[in-house]
Amino acid sequence: MGAADFTSGKGHRDENFPVASRLVRAELRPAILAFYRFARAADDVADHPTANAEQKLAQLDRLEAGLHGEAGFSVEGEDLRSVLQERGLTDRHAHDLLEAFRRDVTKRRYADWSELMDYCRFSAAPVGRFVLDLHGESDALWPLNDALCSALQVINHLQDCAKDYRSLDRVYVPVDRLAAEGLDVDCLSRSKGSPQLRRVIAGLARQAGALLDRSRPFAERIVDRRLALEVGVIQALAESLVRRLERRDPLSERVHHNALEAACLALRGGLVVAMRRLVRIVGARQPGLHGSRG
Template sequence: MTSAAVAASGKGHEDENFPVASWLVGATYRQPILAFYRFARAADDVADHPSLAPEQKLALLDRLGDTLSGRGAGDPDAEPLRRVLAERGLSPRHAFDLLEAFRLDVSKRRYASWDELMDYCRLSAAPVGRFVLDLHGEDRAAWRASDPLCAALQVINHLQDCAADYRRLDRVYLPEATLAQHGAGVEMLAAARSAPPLLAAVHDLAGRTAALVADAAPLAGQTANPRLALEIAAIQALAGTLVRRISTRDPLADDVHLGKAAAAIVAGRGVLGGCWSLLTKALRRPGQSAHE
C-alpha cells in the first residue's frame, strides 16, 4: 500500500454540496484550491474507507503529511499542494490541521457535546476557509466570520448523512448530549424513518447550525476580492437553504439534499445578492478600484 489512491472513492469537487473553485473564483486561484481539495478528498477517503484497518489509515495519512512537508516519498494526492504552497509562499498549517481531523475520524466515533463537535470543526472545516482566504491575500480578521460558515457547512453534511455515517462506519457526529436531551439514541439512526425523539434532536441541531450561518453573514461583505465575495455569497445562500430544509424534514426518510438545478438557482440568487452588495459598496466608496 503505497499511496492514498488505494482508498479513492471516485468523488470529485463537482459532487460536493457547495461550490469548490467555481467559475466565480479568479482563474489564478482555481488550481491552488483544487490542489487543496484533492489533498483533503484523498485524506477523507482514507479515513472513511470501510475496510482498511485503522493502522493502515493512519499510515496513509502520515504519508500525505510527509509528502506535504517534503520529508517522504511523493504521494500524488499531496504533491500538487506541496508545490502550490511553495510557489505561493503559503504555510502548510491548514492542511496539517485537516490531517489531524482525519486522524480523529479513524479513532473517534462519538461526540459528547456541541462544543466537542465545534472543536472537531475547527480542524475539519475552518482550515478550508482559512486557506482560501489566505490564498487570496484577505485580512485574517475575516477568519472570525469564515470559521462559523465552514462549521455550518460541515454540520449540514453531518445532518444530511447521519444515517449513512452510522450504518456504514458506526460514526455519529450528532452530539450525545443533544440526543439524550430529546430522549434519542444512536440506534435510532438504523431505522428507515426518524423516531420523534431523533427528529427533535436533528431539528435542534439544525437550529444551532442556522445560528452559525447567521454568525457568518458579514463574511462576503468583508471580503476584498469581489469574485471571492460572490463565491462566498453563493455558498451562504446554499447553506441557508439547506439548513432550512433540514429544519423541516427527516434526513432518514426525506431528501434533504439539493439537486444540481435547484442548487444552481439558489446559488444564482446568492450571487445576485452579492452583486448588489458589491455595487452598493462601490457607490459608497467612489474612486476605489476592485481587486481582480
C-alpha cells in the first residue's frame, strides 16, 4: 500500500476542537498546519480499516524517515522537518506522536486510568507542547497544557467509544472500570448504553473534568494574547462536552456540539479569558484597586 491508500480525506476543519483557527497569528498557522498534516497522516495510517499491522507500522516508519530528512518517503514528514528547521524547533513532539500511533496499531486495550494517561502523554500532550514552543512560550506551562490535552483526548475517546470498538476493535475505556460494573468490551457494540456503562462513562468524564479544573489557569498564563484566547475557547468547549458526557449516552445520543453551540461556547470562552487578562493588567497598573491597609 502507498501513502495515498491510507488517506482518509479528513482535514483540520473536521476536528472536534479548533486547529490553527483565526485566533492564532497568521504567520504561525502554516507551521501548525504542517504539524497537523503530519499527525493526520499518522492517524489515518493507524486507523485504516483494512491494512494489517505490518503495513501500518511500515507506513509510520516512512513518516519518520521523512521527518529525518530522507527524501521520497513522506511528504508530510519532509514538510514538517522543513518547518522545524526553519524555526529552530525540536522534532521531539513529532516523535512522541509516532510512538502513540504505533501503540494504536499494536495495543487495543487499556488496563486502567494510569495506562490511559501514559498513552495521552504521547498522543495528546505533544500537540499542545509544539504549539507552545512555536509561540515561544515557557515549558513551565507544559503541566497545564498536558492536563488540557489529556482531557481533550479522553473526551474524544468517550464520544467515539462505540465507533472505535466496532470499526477498529480498539477500546480506550479502561478495562478495570468495565469489570467493576460487571461488563466486558462487547457492551460497546450495543445500540444503547446500559446503566452500568453509563456510570463508567460518567465517571471517566468526571476525571476528565478534574483535568480541566487543573488546566483552567492555562490560558491566563500564556503570554501570546491570541493563543490565550484560543486556549480559552478550547477549555470552554471541553468543559461543556464533559458535562454532556456525564448525562448523555454516546452510544445512542449526540454528544458533539453543532455549529451554533460551538460558536456560542467559543465566544463565551474567549470573552472570559479576555476579561480576566484585562482585569489582571489593570490591577497590575493600579495596585490600589486591590485595596490597601492603613
